[in-house]
Amino acid sequence: MRIRILTAATRDLVNRKKFYNLQEEGAGSYFLDSLYSDIDSLIIFSGIHKKVCGYFCLLSKQFP
Numbered sequence: 001m002r003i004r005i006l007t008a009a010t011r012d013l014v015n016r017k018k019f020y021n022l023q024e025e026g027a028g029s030y031f032l033d034s035l036y037s038d039i040d041s042l043i044i045f046s047g048i049h050k051k052v053c054g055y056f057c058l059l060s061k062q063f064p
Helices: 007-023 027-044
Strands: none
Touching: 007 027
8 A cells, every 4th residue: 555645735744743832842743643653554454444535544533
C-alpha cells in the first residue's frame, strides 16, 4: 500500500502544529506524532479501513 499526503494536507498539519504549540509547548509535536502514528496504522492494517472516493480513510483517535 502506498500512502500519499497531499501538499495542502501537509500545510494543514504544519499550521495545526503551530496552533497546538501556542496552546501548550510540545503539544504540536504530540499532535504530529499522533497523526503520523495513525497514518502508519493505515499501512499496518491496510484494507480494513472504510473507503471514501477510492481511498482508505481513518479518523484520528487523539485529535478529531
